[in-house]
Amino acid sequence: MISVRRHLEKLRKVKRHHYHPLIHRIHRKHKISRKTLFYVKEYGPHSNVPRTIIKESLKILLFASILSSVGGLALEQIRVLFVSIIPLVILLPVLNGMIGGYGTIVSSRFSAMLHEGRVRGAWWKNQQLKKLFVQLFVIAVIMTLLSTR
Amino acid sequence: MHVLDKGFNDILSSQIVSLAGGLVAGTLLALYTNQLLLIPAIFLILPGFLEMWGNVSGTFASRLSSGLFLGVVNPQRMHTKAVAGNLVAAFCLALVVSVVLGCVAFLFNRIVFGLSTYQLLVIPVIAGIIASVIVIPLTLIITFALFRRGHDPNNIMGPLITSLGDVVSVLALLIAFSLVIL
Numbered sequence: 001m002i003s004v005r006r007h008l009e010k011l012r013k014v015k016r017h018h019y020h021p022l023i024h025r026i027h028r029k030h031k032i033s034r035k036t037l038f039y040v041k042e043y044g045p046h047s048n049v050p051r052t053i054i055k056e057s058l059k060i061l062l063f064a065s066i067l068s069s070v071g072g073l074a075l076e077q078i079r080v081l082f083v084s085i086i087p088l089v090i091l092l093p094v095l096n097g098m099i100g101g102y103g104t105i106v107s108s109r110f111s112a113m114l115h116e117g118r119v120r121g122a123w124w125k126n127q128q129l130k131k132l133f134v135q136l137f138v139i140a141v142i143m144t145l146l147s148t149r
Numbered sequence: 150m151h152v153l154d155k156g157f158n159d160i161l162s163s164q165i166v167s168l169a170g171g172l173v174a175g176t177l178l179a180l181y182t183n184q185l186l187l188i189p190a191i192f193l194i195l196p197g198f199l200e201m202w203g204n205v206s207g208t209f210a211s212r213l214s215s216g217l218f219l220g221v222v223n224p225q226r227m228h229t230k231a232v233a234g235n236l237v238a239a240f241c242l243a244l245v246v247s248v249v250l251g252c253v254a255f256l257f258n259r260i261v262f263g264l265s266t267y268q269l270l271v272i273p274v275i276a277g278i279i280a281s282v283i284v285i286p287l288t289l290i291i292t293f294a295l296f297r298r299g300h301d302p303n304n305i306m307g308p309l310i311t312s313l314g315d316v317v318s319v320l321a322l323l324i325a326f327s328l329v330i331l
């Protein structure tokens with residue numbers, strides 16, 4: 001019993017990138033469900049949910065904002081020419097969002113698979129992931145054809 | 150490998166909604182080009198501001214979906230610590246990113262174009278507050294509603310939020326501009 005408690009305490013303290021292997025080890029050793037272990041790590045009574053999320057997301061979000069502003073700098077330099085081509089202005093949000101949409105689908109589906117322990121060994125051999133990429137490729141072709149009509 | 154399954158239909162329909170939403174936002178941009186051109190260095194802010202909702206609300210929806218699938222978030226109860234924490238985090242992130250966007254745009258405008266436009270610091274923040282009050286609660290409600298109806302929110306929310314964010318962002322920028330400048 002003490003061993004379980006120690007393991008759970010260790011899980012609470014562990015950094016995110018060591019999170020999955022430990023969860024699977026505790027799950028195998030103590031037969032505690034992965035859902036419970038996920039809860040203990042992420043949203044346990046002593047964890048601060050907003051702080052955890054902000055701490056993890058802030059750096060990459062700031063990096064993305066700065067990168068987008070660099071893209072905006074190029075647009076700002078051709079401001080007058082850009083707004084004179086109306087179809088380009090109409091397509092700006094579509095082009096801006098399309099790749100982000102695919103990226104979000106892949107990342108959210110893949111992270112759900114990782115959390116559920118459905119990806120073991122070589123991730124690139126995972127059949128579900130392969131299927132997702134094929135689906136996204138087909139959809140990207142359809143969407144490109146639709147948006148150019 | 151059966152590619153044309155329910156997931157495929159979900160992704161395709163959400164992408165079509167995203168395309169439609171993007172075109173609506175683009176049409177708004179084209180309609181209000183004259184007003185938008187009055188906003189100093191608008192194109193420095195615009196790509197980052199449009200992208201922000203995909204980054205903040207998209208990941209918010211993704212975290213909620215993971216929680217719902219794992220069973221740590223109850224689909225019948227929104228008022229839990231995990232959901233509230235996620236909601237607060239999404240609001241804070243949107244606000245911080247808006248502030249940073251304003252600062253970066255101000256700096257770029259000053260360094261590259263030699264103009265000191267202080268309104269650039271305020272416009273993205275006001276627009277960010279207006280848009281986050283609309284987009285973030287909608288993300289929460291739609292994610293829960295989709296999950297309850299048996300859909301995978303992971304397939305739908307990304308494109309949907311991007312398009313919703315695009316439309317709301319353009320309107321929020323116009324409102325913020327009219328509040329600050331006019």
